[in-house]
């Protein structure tokens with residue numbers, strides 16, 4: 001059986017330059033091809049009319065082109081929902097499927113994208129974590145999700161496009177940093193279709209300290225969100241065992257402080273409120289003490305129930321007291337509305353369906 005050709009959209013720009021150089025072509029050709037793939041979403045080399053026929057033939061002999069397209073699509077049917085959250089299922093070249101979410105609000109169209117298939121960190125409250133880990137997504141697969149969601153936006157409202165991107169889908173983006181950065185470069189570089197400002201992109205992490213330090217020094221201007229969920233080391237370890245043990249609160253606080261001072265941007269602390277677990281005033285006090293040491297804002301989110309998982313959403317009265325305590329402590333606090341709960345597209349609910357069995 002012949003091996004399938006390598007999908008050219010899986011190559012980074014540097015790898016594409018190396019491949020073109022091996023074919024005796026100058027490096028600017030790689031940039032042209034990259035733009036055809038990621039700006040024009042070319043589905044065949046024949047579309048790349050800027051290239052000679054001979055080069056298109058050579059490329060077609062060495063590579064295939066697999067552009068991600070939605071194979072399924074669901075819309076949130078909550079009553080009175082004017083801008084329904086939408087979830088799409090995309091099939092990757094190896095048959096694995098990945099979910100991405102479009103969150104529409106009055107003046108924003110936000111793509112919530114995945115960076116891994118499954119997640120190695122296995123937080124017990126998260127549907128993705130319960131899937132286990134299959135593999136990292138390539139930069140092309142990350143970018144492909146965003147283009148596919150953008151097509152959904154344009155199909156619905158001609159002329160409209162995505163305005164924001166959040167890496168809050170499946171997986172931990174800072175365990176796949178190279179590909180996440182490569183995708184962000186494609187999405188924010190001039191001459192490509194999106195050319196989004198980096199400030200419209202948020203990377204959400206459990207707190208992978210070395211990678212936070214790397215981002216802080218990189219000069220990138222993307223926003224950073226950190227899932228904290230408890231400012232008590234022991235409790236955090238019970239909620240996110242792998243991440244909390246590997247990246248303890250003390251060192252995490254220091255890394256976030258350095259990050260906010262070197263970038264001048266506040267870090268968003270994401271705090272998932274779980275009934276009877278991390279929603280007391282003592283928990284709020286510990287959170288306030290942690291958050292006061294660096295430039296940040298706090299985003300409280302309600303838990304979205306997942307089948308067979310024991311956690312429960314906070315009571316609204318407890319949430320209000322928790323929020324008030326933090327505000328009285330001088331912190332900037334918002335409560336994030338949950339989108340897409342009816343289609344399992346809300347935070348922590350993403351898990352691929354139809355995945356082939358592991359080899």
Ligand code: SF4
Pocket residue numbers: 119120121122123126127128129130169170171172206240348
């Ligand atoms: S919450 Fe995030 S880090 Fe934890 S298992 Fe889920 S995807 Fe992974």
